[in-house]
Amino acid sequence: MHSGVYKDPVTGAVGTPIFQTSTFLLDELSYAAFERGATRDVPIYSRYGNPSQWAVQEKVAALEGAQSAVVTSSGMSAIAGTVYALTNNGSHIITAYDVYGGTYNLMREDMPSAGREVSFVDATDLSAIAAAIRPETQLMFFESLTNPLLKAPPLREIAALARQHNVLLVVDNTLLSPVNLRPLDLGADVVLHSATKYLNGHSDLTAGVVAGSRKYADRIWAQILRFGGTLESFSCFLLERGMKTLVPRMCAHNKNATALARFLADHQKVRAVYHPSLADYPYRQLKDDVLDGYGGMVAFEVEGGDEDALKFLDRVRVPCAATSLGGVESLVSMPANTSHCSLTTSQRAAIGINGGLIRYSAGIENTEDLIADTARALDSL
Incomplete structure (x- = not known):
């Protein structure tokens, strides 16, 4: 509940203020961040980062037991940004044939044109997943609980298989939430959510979040930056408020x-x-x-x-x-x-x-x- 709340030094507000601004005053810290190429954590421009976003990201990281998190403009923005960031042209992806429809369309329609081959398998069949692995496989993408039939892949075993073959495992945890399951604890490398759903919980915004190590979060943040999938400040306020309950x-x-x-x-x-x-x-x-x-x-x-x-x-x-x-x-x-x-x-x-x-x-x-x-x-x- 308290993780990530911005402590306002001027007013002492008990909740994170809405930083409704597109840009921030430049200072020595800003210029140093530009020189280092480390603009994610310094207030420069709201597409790069904003205290409203940081409050959400710290809360998500705490909930999922992650080093870092990224907030995006929708669940599909989180999914697309993650898949693009963690794979290369010529790579191979394994996912389930009954993933969320938006994810399925991304994998079926967009990934091949972006130079990524995709294999669709039964996510509950470990032998089918193992048989689909190739030397060029870079990513497995599964859901902790599928929609609408609530199938549950064996995530511990899939994570072990992924590690054995040096493949990253990304888990969409939307249907269970970190209250009920923490995929990183089971061996996943990255976990993501359509924060539109349980994390916000009030059917009044669209948002996505991704959590994992700082290394992967930085790569995904950079991809989201290029895609333009940044969540604006008022929606960040609503999302952080929702996560408190x-x-x-x-x-x-x-x-x-x-x-x-x-x-x-x-x-x-x-x-x-x-x-x-x-x-x-x-x-x-x-x-x-x-x-x-x-x-x-x-x-x-x-x-x-x-x-x-x-x-x-x-x-x-x-x-x-x-x-x-x-x-x-x-x-x-x-x-x-x-x-x-x-x-x-x-x-x-x-x-x-x-x-x-x-x-x-x-x-x-x-x-x-x-x-x-x-x-x-x-x-x-």
């Missing part, structure tokens, strides 16, 4: 999603439920790795297929039918007509997205209210 919010998200999953598992109108707390969850190693819970996401299939799934979205009253996740309010959506609509029915089925699948991002509302609302909507189908 991350722990209590995640406790509520964890509790609500787990309670919903257990209720749904026993409902006659529900064909399947995907949540790590359930006894039939196949990725058992996650239970040993998590710290406090599994986040606010639960996915389930209704018996009536997509037609009944649409009716459910229309009949619930507490959650909003909207994309995104991680805000204080609950959200529901169907991957088939949102995040995975570009795939054919057979392509969706190949990665486990069947008809009637609903993604429920549990907010921090009263647990009993969420269950009662869900029960009423399901019973009406």
Whole structure:
């Protein structure tokens, strides 16, 4: 909560002020930074760095147990900047075929044209990952928990495999948050988030963060600088404010999603439920790795297929039918007509997205209210 807060020497403000400025007065420290090529930590120009950004970055580094962090203008800015910064022309990347859609498109469309080859694998199959490694492999990119089916790759084993082959491991930890999992502790080299989601938690900004060693953070910062993906000061203020309540919010998200999953598992109108707390969850190693819970996401299939799934979205009253996740309010959506609509029915089925699948991002509302609302909507189908 207190990490990174700027101590204002003039006013003594208990919160970080908003440094709403594009540029700063030059002095001897500024000129020395230019000479050394070390402009990241000196107030010169807000695209390079700003106390509002530094407050966020110190807080993120503390949460993830990292030496350093970089804040960006969106989750995709963090992902793209990281992948470009840590790979070269002629290199090879390994990632999962069911990563977030924006990441998948970056890997499939942009990386080949930038001279990077990409192999797509099942992130939960360690042997498939090992078989994909080549001499030119530089990077593995996986998610700590996938969207929407909540698959959990064996990160400890993947990290060991990456080290064995001198390959960097980057983990997108958006769906679990550092409250529930710290990938750097499991052996990852870099961890990143769409801070739009849990870290901010109020559905009122877009942002991204990356954390790791100072060496990697500096390389990623330089790439973000060239891409122009800097987060402006007011959004930094909102993000730092949001992170101050991350722990209590995640406790509520964890509790609500787990309670919903257990209720749904026993409902006659529900064909399947995907949540790590359930006894039939196949990725058992996650239970040993998590710290406090599994986040606010639960996915389930209704018996009536997509037609009944649409009716459910229309009949619930507490959650909003909207994309995104991680805000204080609950959200529901169907991957088939949102995040995975570009795939054919057979392509969706190949990665486990069947008809009637609903993604429920549990907010921090009263647990009993969420269950009662869900029960009423399901019973009406």
